[in-house]
Amino acid sequence: MALSQRLFDAIVDGHAQLAESLVEEELKAGADPVALISETMIPAMDEVGKLFREEEFFVPELMLAGRAMKAAMEPLRPLLAAAGAKPVGVVVAGAVKGDLHDIGKNLVISMLEGASFKVVDLGADVWPEKFVEAIREHHPQIVCLSALLTTTMTAMRTTVEAIKAAGLRRDVKILVGGAPISESYATEIGADGYGATATDAVALARRQVGLSN
Ligand code: B12
Structure with missing residues (x-):
């Protein structure tokens, strides 16, 4: 075989x-x-x-x-990780509140690291307040939200809203992904971009920091 x-x-x-x-x-x-x-x-x-x-x-x-x-x-x-390259940007990433699926999110992180981003991994089941805290602490240009369940994708909206309420929305670009997510859902919740794959995540992130693909 x-x-x-x-x-x-x-x-x-x-x-x-x-x-x-x-x-x-x-x-x-x-x-x-x-x-x-x-x-x-x-x-x-x-x-x-x-x-x-x-x-x-x-x-x-x-x-x-x-x-x-x-x-x-x-x-x-x-x-997949780029050896010793100077980071082209900082990303905070996590699977949203209630969601324990982290394989796709981990893949996104590995690919971003391979493209020379510094990634702060918040893990899975990350509450909106935790994202807000991490933005204040790490000053990322990009926040990546992952959700695999139709029941947890709504936590993406609450996370975007929490970032807005904390007055941080203009400081970060928010990218979303995961099996149930679509371009139209991303637009509906006010995210800046949607990617279907980890490769898309890299292309989107590079664009957000002003690099061409
Ligand atoms: C493995 C798995 C689990 C594992 C997760 C282990 C882990 N550590 O991740 C465990 C056993 C914990 C699990 C639990 C459950 N699961 Co589950 N699980 C899966 C399964 C089989 C694979 C998911 C996966 O890893 N895929 C591979 C990765 C690489 O793909 P991905 O996550 O989609 O990520 C890619 C893209 O989406 C994208 N991406 C992901 N995130 C992001 C973020 C950004 C910013 C961007 C740009 C891109 C991006 O890039 C990735 C790489 O290309 C899926 C079925 C499936 N095929 O998806 C079901 C599935 C997601 N699970 C399902 C269900 C129902 C559950 C449970 C509710 C089961 C139960 N009754 O308890 C629980 C819920 C637990 C919870 N609260 O989260 C359903 C969801 C149905 C729905 N519509 O909501 C699915 C679809 C199975 C099915 N066919 O019904 N699960």
Whole structure:
């Protein structure tokens, strides 16, 4: 069986150690890290989502697959990060209040770091006040909000509103993303940009700090 198919299966089946060692094997065989993520690892998570929808998988399988994806990301993180480059901008990033999905947000962070941004990672389930606090402390040009649930995407709106109420809205550009988010939702809540992928996040962030893509 091809290496990439074995990696896909290891993530879907939630075998964290195997997934990590298969990524290491792929890298030794000369695989491109970004292609590995977008062509094998993200499709594996999509398959997990499909199996969950079809009620073949339940929460425990979702958790195991999430763990396997995180383990598989480990050998890739240093390769995505740009070595020692001077930061082109500061980003504060987090998954919004109530949302525990952090794999996509972590991918966005790795790609931004790879594009020489300094990223302050607030983690998952980040309350609006925490974003406000972090803006005051770190003075970012950009705030990235991630949400994966239709029930938590509304927390993006409250986060934008909290930033506005704190008088900080003009200081930052707000980018939003995550499976249920769309361009029109971003416009509706007053965000500055929407990206469907981590690569889009980099392009948007570069534009916000006046760099061409
Ligand atoms: C893994 C997983 C989990 C894991 C998360 C582990 C972790 N540490 O992240 C666990 C087990 C915790 C989990 C829990 C739940 N989950 Co879940 N989960 C998933 C699953 C299978 C994969 C998500 C993922 O990691 N995808 C891969 C990443 C790389 O993709 P991504 O997050 O979309 O990110 C990309 C883009 O969206 C974008 N992006 C993301 N953020 C941002 C931000 C910016 C600024 C930009 C520009 C771009 C961007 O870039 C990323 C890379 O390209 C999805 C199904 C799916 N295919 O999405 C369901 C899914 C999201 N989960 C779902 C559900 C229902 C739940 C639970 C409610 C289940 C339950 N009954 O308890 C809980 C909720 C917990 C909570 N409060 O958050 C549903 C959501 C349905 C809905 N419409 O709301 C989904 C869609 C499954 C399904 N098909 O029904 N889940």
